């Protein structure tokens with residue numbers, strides 16, 4: 297990999313997500329060699345992926361070059377590489393560009409979409425976990441409307457304009473709200489020759505309420521907001537299959553649709569070598585102690601979504617959200633310096649700052665530490681927090697300008713099919 301030998305200990309970080317980059321920032325100007333590896337050359341701000349899928353933002357404004365994160369660092373290297381295997385006994389990694397040795401290894405690989413072993417769903421459903429997947433979804437949504445114009449067949453046209461979102465967490469709720477706003481504000485102008493009132497947005501939740509990690513009030517309010525926007529909310533419904541045409545559920549309920557969006561769960565993105573059964577907790581996450589150290593491997597650490605730090609307060613580990621990843625990255629940064637200097641380590645303590653979700657224009661729900669609120673103020677807080685955590689000054693400015701423009705003009709100008717999504721519409725007709 298052409299990484300020079302150094303007298304400093306080498307810390308290899310796999311993954312430039314929220315956890316990986318907050319750790320790298322802590323190691324800036326320290327007497328260690330940092331090697332950051334990622335299969336993409338950019339950091340993705342996942343909370344705004346749904347806005348890319350729905351044409352509200354350009355993909356570039358939620359991505360940030362990982363090389364730029366390391367600009368000005370002493371002893372830091374980035375390599376564009378996918379890690380395929382960890383060999384702890386040799387302290388080596390196998391990657392798509394060759395092998396690399398480490399003194400300390402940090403696994404910050406995040407999570408991937410969980411289809412719970414249902415191959416048929418995985419094949420036909422749309423996931424939204426990366427920028428390419430969001431662009432696929434954006435293209436598919438627009439292509440469906442173009443296709444709907446071309447058919448006189450009533451059922452086929454309705455199915456093309458019927459959107460089914462599975463999963464009533466923040467991602468599902470935010471996406472449903474954005475699609476409903478497109479239906480109301482954009483489709484009638486863009487497709488005057490199509491009866492876009494027939495377009496339907498359905499959100500299916502297996503539990504008896506939406507946003508189940510939030511308060512009852514937030515959950516109820518989010519449901520009211522969605523219903524106000526014309527979204528059909530289906531609760532206590534479990535999807536069992538989707539063949540690209542019909543969504544079947546555990547009840548008699550079925551949906552004919554060309555688009556099923558799967559937002560019903562994620563699982564840890566483990567790597568061969570640190571995936572033995574005894575190391576893995578529920579959700580395919582790597583078990584770690586209070587210092588984010590992987591069990592039985594004192595030189596290997598895991599942070600963020602991939603790490604499961606079980607405790608009395610968090611028996612299933614911390615939530616798979618940005619804040620735990622950022623805070624663990626920072627704490628581990630301090631601990632690695634302590635380790636190198638042979639000082640005692642500091643256990644990780646999670647500071648829960650709360651959670652929030654937006655349903656659309658002027659509509660959001662916030663459960664902060666000591667206060668819960670919904671509506672217009674919550675929407676402003678949601679925007680401010682997202683702008684604050686977005687990486688890169690230019691991205692913040694661009695996103696802010698886009699939001700102001702979209703707000704004033706009731707518009708989403710990035711409704712472009714730049715890279716068509718290849719759906720087989722003939723198969724759909726049959």
Ligand SMILES: Cc1cc2nc3c(=O)[nH]c(=O)nc-3n(C[C@H](O)[C@H](O)[C@H](O)COP(=O)(O)OP(=O)(O)OC[C@H]3O[C@@H](n4cnc5c(N)ncnc54)[C@H](O)[C@@H]3O)c2cc1C
Nearest residue numbers: 311313314315334335342343379405406600601616617618
């Ligand atoms: C659609 C969506 C909306 C979300 N909304 C919110 C929200 O509103 N608020 C919130 O707090 N959280 C939200 N989350 C969750 C949040 O994004 C994650 O919890 C957070 O990104 C986890 O950070 P991480 O550093 O663990 O992993 P990630 O940010 O996922 O980063 C992992 C990195 O590892 C890289 N990688 C993975 N495997 C390999 C490999 N084998 N080799 C090399 N590189 C690899 C990836 O390319 C990626 O860059 C959302 C997630 C999604 C998908």
